[in-house]
Each structure stands twice: as C-alpha cells, then as structure tokens.
Amino acid sequence: xxxxxxxxKKDGHVLxxxxxxxxxxxxxxxxxxxxxxxxxxxxxVFADKGITKVVTIEASGIVxxxxxxxxxxxxxxxxxxAKSLTMSEELLTSSVYSFTKQVTSQISISKKFLTGExxxxxxxxxxxxxxxxxxxxxxxxxxxxxxxxxxIIIEKSFQSGRALLEEMGLNIVSLARIASLxxxxxxxxxxxx
Amino acid sequence: xxxxxxxxKKDGHVLxxxxxxxxxxxxxxxxxxxxxxxxxxxxxVFADKGITKVVTIEASGIVxxxxxxxxxxxxxxxxxxAKSLTMSEELLTSSVYSFTKQVTSQISISKKFLTGExxxxxxxxxxxxxxxxxxxxxxxxxxxxxxxxxxIIIEKSFQSGRALLEEMGLNIVSLARIASLxxxxxxxxxxxx
Numbered sequence: 001x002x003x004x005x006x007x008x009k010k011d012g013h014v015l016x017x018x019x020x021x022x023x024x025x026x027x028x029x030x031x032x033x034x035x036x037x038x039x040x041x042x043x044x045v046f047a048d049k050g051i052t053k054v055v056t057i058e059a060s061g062i063v064x065x066x067x068x069x070x071x072x073x074x075x076x077x078x079x080x081x082a083k084s085l086t087m088s089e090e091l092l093t094s095s096v097y098s099f100t101k102q103v104t105s106q107i108s109i110s111k112k113f114l115t116g117e118x119x120x121x122x123x124x125x126x127x128x129x130x131x132x133x134x135x136x137x138x139x140x141x142x143x144x145x146x147x148x149x150x151x152i153i154i155e156k157s158f159q160s161g162r163a164l165l166e167e168m169g170l171n172i173v174s175l176a177r178i179a180s181l182x183x184x185x186x187x188x189x190x191x192x193x
Numbered sequence: 194x195x196x197x198x199x200x201x202k203k204d205g206h207v208l209x210x211x212x213x214x215x216x217x218x219x220x221x222x223x224x225x226x227x228x229x230x231x232x233x234x235x236x237x238v239f240a241d242k243g244i245t246k247v248v249t250i251e252a253s254g255i256v257x258x259x260x261x262x263x264x265x266x267x268x269x270x271x272x273x274x275a276k277s278l279t280m281s282e283e284l285l286t287s288s289v290y291s292f293t294k295q296v297t298s299q300i301s302i303s304k305k306f307l308t309g310e311x312x313x314x315x316x317x318x319x320x321x322x323x324x325x326x327x328x329x330x331x332x333x334x335x336x337x338x339x340x341x342x343x344x345i346i347i348e349k350s351f352q353s354g355r356a357l358l359e360e361m362g363l364n365i366v367s368l369a370r371i372a373s374l375x376x377x378x379x380x381x382x383x384x385x386x
Contacts, residue, residue: 029270029306032263058252059271063259070225077222078252113222 001041001175004153005188007034008176014184018128018156019100026125026153027060038175039067042123042151045173046072049148051121053077053114055140057096057107057132064153065123072121077113079136081105092142096135099128109139116144127152127174130161137168154178157189194234194368197346198381200227201369207377211321211349212293219318219346220253231368232260235316235344238366239265242341244314246270246307248333250289250300250325257346258316265314270306272329274298285335289328292321302332309337320345320367323354330361347371350382 013021025031042064051072056065057079069076091108098105114120122136133150140147147170155162155174158181165172177189206214218224235257244265249258250272262269284301291298307313315329326343333340340363348355348367351374358365370382 023303024306028273028303029268030259030262032259032269035259036263059255059273062252062255063269066223066225066228066256066259069223070229075222076225076256080221080252110216110221113217 001038003034004038004176007031008154008186012186014181014186017181018159020154020156020178020181020186022125022154026063030063032063035063036067038064038153039069040071041175042068042121042173043071046121046149046151049121050119051148052118053145054121054123055079055109055114055136056123057081057136060125061123061132064125064151068121068123068151075113077109079107079109079139081107092139094135094138094142096131098131107135107139109143111143114140114143114145118143118145119148120145121148122150123152124150125153127155127161127165127172128159130164133161133165134168137165137170149173151175155189156181194231196227197231197369200224201347201379205379207374207379210373210375211352213347213349213371213374213379215318215347219256223256225256228256229260231257231346232262233264234368235261235314235366236264239314239342239344242314243312244341245311246338247314247316248272248302248307248329249316250274250329253318254316254325257318257344261314261316261344268306270302272300272302272332274300285332287328287331287335289324291324300328300332302336304336307333307336307338311336311338312341313338314341315343316345317343318346320348320354320358320365321352323357326354326358327361330358330363342366344368349374 054069054076090111093108150172152174155177179189180187247262247269283304286301343365345367372382373380
C-alpha cells in the first residue's frame, strides 16, 4: 500500500535493527483516516472469502480491525489479554509471548462469539515472530472456525512470523513488508498488496 | 442516544447490581456501525470546543475514540497500560485502579503527543467510579493541556464517577445514563445527550 509505505518512510523511526516505531500514526497516536483506508484495503483483498468475523488482539490491532470489519459489514472481536470480572462465561484461551514487552500473556475470546460456522479474518498491526497471530489462530481452531486470511499492516519480513504462519497453511497479506532495518534505514521488500 | 439505549435494553446483560455486560457490541465483540454513530455523536456534542486531540485508554475506549477523532478531524491517542520496549522516551504517567479487574495499572502517554496547546476530548466506554477518566485527566494536566470535555458511552449514574469529575470542573456528556441495575433490570436516568 503505497500511502502506508510513504508514511512509514516519513514518520517511522528505526530504534534498532529489530524495532520500527510507528507510534505517531498507528500504535499510540492514531491517524484515523489512514487507518480507515488500511481497513478498507484489507476488506478489498479478502472480499471474496465470505468473512463472517474480524478478529484481533488488544490494543494496536483494534483500529485497523474495526475499519476492516465495518467495510466487510461483519462484527469485530478483540481478544483480551487479562481476564475481567465481567468475562464469566466459558473462554477460548491461548498463550502469547511478546518479545517487545518480554511477557507471556493469556489471551481469550468468549466462546459464544466464535463458532464452527465462522470464517475469520485475523488483523494485526505488526507481524514479527508471529506469536500473536498464532495465538489468535489457536483461538479460532478451538472454536472450530476457519481462518480465511491474515491481514497485517507492517510485516518485518526478516523475522520468522510469515514462515511460521505459512507452514500452518495460512494466507497472509501484509500492506508493507520490511526487508531490513539495518543502518537506521527502512528497506522495503516490494510494493506489497 | 436513543439507539444506544435501545441496544442496551436488547443486548445488555445485568450480571449483578453493579455490573452491566455489553460484550456483544462494545467491550469484546464490537458493532462498528453503532460505534461510528456513537463517535459522530460525541463529535457533534463537542463540535464548538476547538478539540485538537481525542484521548482514551486501551482497550474498550479505542473504537469510540477513533470514530470521534475521525469526525473531528484530529488525532486519537490511546494511553497504554504497560510500558513497551518501544516507548523509550519521556512519558506522562498516572495510576488507575480498576474495580472490575481488581488491579492498579500505570497508564502513560508519550510527552511528545500532548502539549500545552492541546484541547482534549477524553472518551471512554464506561463511567463508574471515574478512576480511568481521572487518570487520563491527570495525564493531560501534566502536559499542561486543557480537558475540554469527557464523552462516555455508558454512565452508571448510581456510582460516584460523575460527581468526582464534576468536582474537578469537568464537562461530562454520557450517551446512556443508568440509574439502577437492581432486580436484573436496567433503569435509565433520562433520555441523555
């Protein structure tokens, strides 16, 4: 997605060889107009998959996921990282290790929101090691739902996430694919989806 | 907001005298179309306040906040509950106690995103004891920013949050105000904003 690639070039900050910071428009401060176009792009790409639910994980995935869900005219569900007192019923759960936060989280979705009839589009802001997406895929599998696609805003293609998910037979579309963050420079892999 | 009140009557679940569950359309599974109308309603109500930023806290506030920000044509910022490795710069921080989760969280916003020039609209899904909103107000005060309004989707008017915020001189608009959850019934205070 050309606009996204240009915005990363302009406003992304390379913190180290592994870390790209996009906190001025995606992960902390959010550019709603750009995120709506990102969500619509995901909806276009997966338009013929019969998607019934968009699933993401709190917190940075929520905005692109809700715009994708709106464009696809289906509900969005965000997996929770901590169990709340108001989530009393049965849960689908799995564990996700975050390399940036260095913690393992339990993630969960209420069973009543995903069934064997669902065709799910998983959305997230970043694909790095693939742990978050894998956790979401596991929640869908527990429900018997089909994962019909994974939409990622920024893929760090020099990390192992895509390979991990492709080995699971999943179809991944990333709107910006980063080949390298070396020498304080963002090198893109190709002009994307 | 009549549509919201009707939806709460239809799909809200009273778990106890203090807890209303709206996880099928706001806090876990999200109805994007309804949330867009909620966001637009906030934007209308605060249209003449010169808002420059919409601020919320992860995770359930993010969706109404981003739609309000989009309608107001300003950025949305969501305060984070846990410090991430990619948030290395100086932070505005405060503490928030959650009665539903029974934990105290540190919440933070990067200093660079809020300044003394900003006029902030704070958005959240629920107002109960007012702790989350108070924490967000404190972050704005640390930045020298003005809090120009607080927009709440569902106010539990039988709890102390509104009084706490009004004592701080703040202008609160809630789209649904709940007088009581006793006897498994949702009693509304009035037909709202």
